[in-house]
Amino acid sequence: MRRTVRITVALLVTFTLAAGAPAVAGPAPSTPQWAPLTYSSAPADNPLKGFIPYAGSYETFPYSMEWFYLPLRDVMTGPHQFRWNALEKQLNDIASRGHQAVFRFYLDYPGKPTGVPQYLLDQGLATHAYDDFGNNGVSVAPDYSDPRLVSALEDFITAFGRRYDGDPRIGFITLGLIGFWGEWHTWPYDGWTNPENWMPDTAILTRILTEYDDAFDRTRLLARYPSPQNKDLAIGYHDDSFAFETLPPTSWHFVQRLIDEGVTDKWRTEPVGGELRPEIQSCVFEEPVSCGQYEDYTASVDQTHASWLINHAAFAPTGYPGDEYFRAVQAAKSLGYELTVTEAAVSAQRVSVRIANRGTAPFYYPWTAELAALDDQGRVVARWQTGWTVTGIQPGADPTELSTVINTHGLRRGSYDIVLRMANPLPQGIPLRFANTSQDTHSGWLHLGTVTTR
Template identity: 75%
Template sequence: MRKALFALLVLFTLAAGTPAVAARPQWTPQTYTAAPADNPLKGFLPFAGDYETFPHSMEWFYLPLSDVMTGPRKFDWDAFDSQLDAIAARGHQSVFRFYLDYPGRPSGIPQYLLDEGLLTRPYPDFGNNGVSVAPDYSDPRLVAALENFITALGRRYDGDPRIGFLTLGLIGFWGEWHTWPYDGTTQPENWMPGDDILTRILQRYENAFDRTRLLARYPSPLNKNLDIGYHDDSFAFETLPPTSWHFVQRLIDEGVTGKWRREPVGGELRPEIQSCLWDQPVSCTQYEDYSESVDQTHASWLINHAAFTGTGFTGEKYQRAVAGARALGYELTVTAAKLTPGRASVRIANRGVAPFYYDWPAELAAVDRSGHVVRRWPTRWTVDGIQPGDAPTELSARITTRGLRHGRYDIVLRLPNPLPGGTPLRFANTSQNTTSGWLTLGSVTAR
């Protein structure tokens, strides 16, 4: 009996005296699912308006320069702010362009320049029939006006959370930096300004904007080394090589096929194919392969107003168009997470065709069993620049559960949109809350 009691005593003593070895936290795989088609700063967008027929996070608009510029250095921003505010009130960001000459619309040339005798040229092309006029882009008064405007625009709006992207505009028909056929080819006249003036305009844009992303219509020797992306306004129609004036061939010729890794690409689906491209089979009389166009351009967003008009698309056609919108831009997914009460770590991969271009800061939080956020931790994490196809980016931050009541807490992650009420960035994970933006990484216990 004594031997039995002694044996039990030794057993209990050994058990009590052997310290438990804490298991090291392990990376826990996170499950992928397709991200929402209305993730911010990507996808299809309509011309500005209140539409519920198709998922989107941005809206497009044009504005004549004459609406805001009233003198060489005088500006009335009310019309511009009203448009930005109306779009922001719907939780969306704006993509826009200022113009001087839009065929079929009244001139956008500031009145004071017309009063000073700026030379203008009427033309019948593109259904214009003299409604708009082309200005003399080489007139020093106009060049100075454009430079002053760009500086004032950047000073007031660079980094404005209401703005998603800015296309340069101002020069040429529709602000698309061409005056064809009046470019010295089809017609002997050349209405475009010289490279010296275009260089001044481009440099002024780059100097005026550090945070808001800029896009030019055409790749060229003048912009290839600038922090400016591109927009293809004839997407899936005049996009693919080898035709010399097609968008990708221009990228190839200028040696900027990889510029998308740091600067965005956007544009517009050619209006004639915005609807028929999603038929099965495709019913357009002329078009290019959409998936191939996306893959070669790495486009993040496209105007596709046909998806929003009337009752929009329905049935399988709608689903094909949603898949087309989702294929644009980034798709960020957390592949794995590792948590302790003192640290949170994640691995993030990009399954899309382009990076996210803005450095929105991420935040972590603890959520109690009733679903309330009880503590937040700001981080220095950003996801901008995570490239498609690269190995997952690993991010780690200190957290602490000290002071929380005993119990288990979910640790969640999100990248809030800096636009109040704006669509949050949602990760491509099954544990992503698509309304609040919080992604559940796992749980920890506060003791």
């Protein structure tokens, strides 16, 4: 159902002329006089895209989102009992920096104490000890087939969605919960590498996926692997071995999995994210590259259409040196959308724009546009809520035309700058900036043209 709604919204953006508010009824205005706007690269810290660090305040690289993990036991204290303080603290800390959060809940993180809710362990939930991945017996893998655990996960997801779906502090949620690091695998305990298979069966995975899809209609979700069980759900994907095990034809590489499941175009409606493989974060932007194993970064972006990647090395105290920094900035900019207003037609009665996407993925959230008139002191003297949204404008497609009536009758005689912005629903959040030279001529606004009232 949600997929149908999103596709419909995208089509409406493309083909519908959105009416502004307040709107003035009357005869259609004369043919608009289009004027070109000059392209200029958008900033690397545009919202909901780019490189992201583990949660914290950093000065070494531009960013708009922050990443964290959270053990389920910190929130779930009993059957249908939840204490959200730990999640609230993380979200509020990140929002205080004007950023959105990307995160995952886990049950089993190698090397960290178990994330399994204590009440389930007290009830006798079976667990597996292991030493792999440097765990040395610290964490334990739960029995994912235990009906008590499955029921607990479904209850948690329902409560999670009811409380946080659409929360502006959240950028994206990766599904988590299942497998090592919440990455939906228990390799080498997969029934092939080792005879034991600790993963839940397909029926249980389907239940978890369906519960997530039902619980979240607005906040965007990402699964670790494309599968027959999630291919038709409104859930995107995250590649946590980006530019390392991404490109085809190897069967377990991310893009080959997309190909095999027939979801290579799913990025058009559902987001792709992930993590630049930790082993290559510090070397992949060198020239020449010294990484022992890596894949072409640009090809990985082009074939996945990723919007964001964890790349904590960019935010280390030393960051990237010299030209390596500028290559990393360009690499961050290449992720996700890059929206530019190619032309604008501005009069005292109507404003129209044509918007193109020069990026590699669409913008996935239905943020709405606002127009304003600024006086010669740069003060906002009138505002118009347009109803416009840039959701779903596809890379490489013809520009999307949007138009709305404005009412300037209440303004004093004089000249006014007409400006546009896509406000972030997060209070004090980073606004979406267009890739134009006239962006931020007035802070946060894109200058479209000038009107004169008489």
